[in-house]
Amino acid sequence: MVNKEEIQNQIIQAVETVRRTNPLAGSITNTVTMNFVANAQLAVGGSAAMVYLPDEGEFLAKAGGATYINMGTLLPVYEETLPHTAKVLYDTGKPWILDPVAIGIGTLRTQLLRQFKDYKPSVVRGNASEIIALAGLWGLDGGTDVSNVRGVDSTDSVNAAKAAAVALAKWTGGAVAVSGETDLITDGNLIVFSQGGSHFMEKITGFGCSLGGVAAVYAAAASPFIAALTSTAVYNLAGNRAENKADAPGSFQVQFLDELYKATAEDIADNPLEIEEV
């Protein structure tokens, strides 16, 4: 039997531990949304640092409680930085979050994402099309050979990514978070649907990226599954609340950061979630 109350207690613990300990979650992330990622990490109580170079990725992997790797805007140096950092994370058993943004564009992205299969990210976070494409690239159930990602956007429903998400979680032994109007989080045994958020989140770039960065902050204080659940829940809660205070995307983003900062552990744990067994 799944104990929802136990999951909610663990979410409360994750939120409180992060606010008390201010864990460092370093990032190698894209240049489009880097600032938003850092601000969201700070708003929930984490500490942010962004780097590009191989030795600096290794430094943060070792110094931080968890690391965030986002494939959004690749630079030539990432051919060395990303596998090097992911290997250090795997070898040291440190949690890390992978956002396979724009999977399908270019050969370097494909090559790097293929390499990550063996370094088993603790949380894979992406929109539905990215999750389906990554499962395909790794030869897992529920995946497709060709990416349906349109640039960085999904063309698939969250439900269509269910089998891929479960297969990825079983492969990594961690968790997978699929974002969309309703989000899906799985550890390969349980599937949780998390409600909330706002349609404005599709109108500002970086909500997916910053969600991954916040998941890294929580992964420094909780299991991959609880980190994925907690980050998703606080995004859905803050998105709901911000929508009540804003009438357009620009002001929504400002309100959202404030609501991320203000959300209590109990309110985050009480955000609607439905649990099913795989």
Ligand SMILES: Nc1ncnc2c1ncn2[C@@H]1O[C@H](COP(=O)(O)OP(=O)(O)O)[C@@H](O)[C@H]1O
């Ligand atoms: N239509 C929507 N309604 C409510 N929340 C949404 C909607 N679209 C996206 N979100 C939220 O926005 C965040 C980013 O999700 P998404 O847009 O799917 O990621 P990405 O930017 O990587 O494509 C998640 O917290 C998700 O719940």
Ligand SMILES: Cc1ncsc1CCOP(=O)(O)O
């Ligand atoms: C627009 C864009 N292009 C490359 S990375 C990026 C940001 C994508 O951010 P998100 O997936 O969070 O909307």
Ligand SMILES: [Mg+2]
């Ligand atoms: Mg994205």
